[in-house]
Amino acid sequence: MDASNSTIQIRIERASTAVPRLIFTAEFPSHEGFEAQLPTWRPGRYELGQFAQFVFRMEGQDLGGSWEALRKTDLHRWFVPAGIQTVRWEFYADIFNAGSTGIGDDIVYINPVNCILYHPDHQDWGYQLQLVDVPDSWKVATGLPMHNGLLIAENVQHLMDSPILAAQSLWHETYESNGVPFHIWAYGKNLPDAERFVKEHRAFTDAQIAHFGDFPAPHYHFIYVLPEREVRHGVEHEDTTVIAQGPSAKCQTEEGHMELIGIASHELYHAWNVKRIRPAEWTPYDFSQASPSRMGYVAEGVTTYMGDLFLFESGVVDLAGWCRLMEQLLDRHINNPGRLNLSVADSSYDTWLDGYSPGVPGRKGSIYVEGAVLAFLCDVRIMQLTGSASSLQTAMRLLWEQVGEPRIGLTESDYWSVLNEVAGAPDALEDLRRDFADGTEDSWDSLVAAMEWQGLALTKSSENGRWKSRIEPK
């Protein structure tokens, strides 16, 4: 088959406007009228992204060569009449976080999921992207293969999962783990301590791969965006993560360095958990509408807990360091009465309403915090029932083999039955599910008992109206 019949070709260049904008010009291999769709959300942030607010104009070129404005049929869709194959749009490009699109004199940073159109009926079509005004001398960090100067994506799911960072100057280090090449890229005025950074990445990578058995991608890219603006978070992809922290000088402080390493371990764990062991509601991703799932506590809670645990497992932090990380989680847990109002499963479903804002006081829990607390309780329960022969990680490895690798969407009942199976009885964790996943019971006493079983004393005290937790070896 002629590739051009099933490939959307897109030229991307910076506009010379006062407000930073990118101009996208797409050739669709279709003569029939269709509705061009812009994604309404991006994986990793389970709320509507409303990216159409960043589109300045949308126009199509008719057979005579003149441009006409395209009309919307929906907030995030434009009708492309029959005969128009070339569509051009201008997109606001001045946001620098881990899931955004931004440009400058020395940088072109694109997350396709917020700025590139797709054909809803032909999501199997491939893409060829050309960064028209990026000089050959620039470096390009991306998981996308490059062929004859074009970035190639196999289909919509692949494109939307593949951030692109092109810059005049990029810090680049590599290491290998289990035969897989890992790349660390960083853009910023200030950069982390190279030797320590690479050593710690290698340590948690080795540990995670050892516990899963293999790595699911042929390569992996840690892409660090370190702007001079206030930002701190990461976004996971199948063979990439983008981690943003700013202002860039933060990465040279001990706290900022450890925050980056903590996010990096979390995002790498996502390569298995959520990018492959993925809730059924997100398999595959439907970018056209909100896609709520009750399993945010698996996607983000287990990942938060395991990301930190692997820092300890690999020696990046010692036991005291792990206790401080757990205290940070527990402080957020005990100071949020919302967890006693809405279960973490219901809070997960509702991230699409207010999951990334403080929301109404006392209404909901956090999928990250309450999910991680629940993951810890599940981990200890499995270890208790199996004489420490198995753990939550044993269950996650089984889930990787049973649903992740074959890409079968994960359901709540599948998740809990695998945990119960590993623990050795069909109802081994039923109370934890009932009380702390689907229910709104207070887990403090269970946490104290689980810590005690680990040889740790968990206490809390009140300071200026806020609870403060403390974990110490007994």
Ligand SMILES: [Zn+2]
């Ligand atoms: Zn995450």
